[in-house]
Amino acid sequence: MENTIYIGLIREEKHPHDNRVAFSPKQCQWIMQHYPQVQMRVQPSPHRCFEDEEYEKAGIILKEDLSHCHFLLGIKEVPVENLLSGKTYLFFSHTKKEQPHNRQMLQAILKKNITLIDYECLVHPDGQRILGFGFFAGVVGAHNGLQALGKKTGAFSFKPVHTCRDFQELITHYFGVKLPPMKIVVTGSGRVAAGILEIMGLLGVKYLPPEEYLVNQYAYPVYTQLKAGELYLRKNDKTYSRADFHAHPENYECRFLPYVTVSDVLMNGIYWDKRIQPLFSAADLKKDNFRIQVIADITDDTYGSIPCNLGDSTIEDPVYGVIKETMTKTAPYLPGTVDMMCVSNLPNELPRDASQYFGDQLMKYVFEELLKPNSEMIGNATITAHGSLTAKYAYLENYAKEENSEV
Known part of the structure; x- marks a missing residue:
């Protein structure tokens, strides 16, 4: 299908492994029923609170290689070696306060021309956060x-x-x-x-x-x-x-x-x-x-x-x-x-309930915005676009700079 939008749920690779996920099997099923242009794909995982078989039973295709997906959704930070170049990711990056332990990840995101949308930065018009556990x-x-x-x-x-x-x-x-x-x-x-x-x-x-x-x-x-x-x-x-x-x-x-x-x-x-x-x-x-x-x-x-x-x-x-x-x-x-x-x-x-609750908020307030060509809400939560810091997050420039020499 020419205009199909592929959305992939990535496996959580950060240690210790998180067992939550952005969408439950039933939520994936609901999305595909209500948005015929969207196809959901799920990376297999031995740690996820919903088992691979639960997604398969809901008619969701499991796929190890998600490089064809337009959007990749996780929960926690993605290890540098797992980041796919040129993709759009949504996860909690914990970078907006210049957290030292995620500096290397942000540098890799910029180097790999990745667009990063941070769940934590998605807010309602009054500034209240939309997503959280x-x-x-x-x-x-x-x-x-x-x-x-x-x-x-x-x-x-x-x-x-x-x-x-x-x-x-x-x-x-x-x-x-x-x-x-x-x-x-x-x-x-x-x-x-x-x-x-x-x-x-x-x-x-x-x-x-x-x-x-x-x-x-x-x-x-x-x-x-x-x-x-x-x-x-x-x-x-x-x-x-x-x-x-x-x-x-x-x-x-x-x-x-x-x-x-x-x-x-x-x-x-x-x-x-x-x-x-x-x-x-x-x-x-x-x-x-x-x-x-x-x-x-x-x-x-x-x-x-x-x-x-x-x-x-x-x-x-x-x-x-x-x-x-x-x-x-x-x-x-x-x-x-x-x-x-x-x-x-x-x-x-309580990962099954927490994931279900998170997915509900995502579906109600964010999903349609994500599919729009230009969304103010998504724009405000985009820390990097195609490998560059966006204007709103330009203050992270020094944090994202690589050191010239290793000490």
């Missing part, structure tokens, strides 16, 4: 945080999320679970927080306004949610403006401290950058009234909004303890320590 990071992070408290106290037990086939199986696991009294403080109001709140609802944890949560005791599990406007106020006039906070976070002070004295679990889903005050300090951690036993740092910035985030944990080994007096790592679930859950790839524990 935050909801399932929140779901898994909330579960893992509660699981850690159960192990620490011996009061209840959850099975690991990654042993569930999908979200439905996790929900079934909650049937009949009765949690003991506990107080959970949730920070943030974006996709991560929405995922946390989903778990609160499934487990019947009752919401309380912050002012009630702070002063009362309860015979059942409760939580409160602190959005940015409740967490941060301008130092001079004690007000909050979203635009001003994002522009000048250094002018704001954090109001979280009262919550460390009344909460058992902190589930952190707040946006953070280095100009923003942390939620508490190392000195606060040492005080006798620091009651929090478990912190699920779902935002996961090492030494960031949570100063006792001492680095990432893993899906297999999700929790480590921190000795409060010295801020040093120890074994998890010990008395008198704070347990940290800092897994950076939480959605990989």
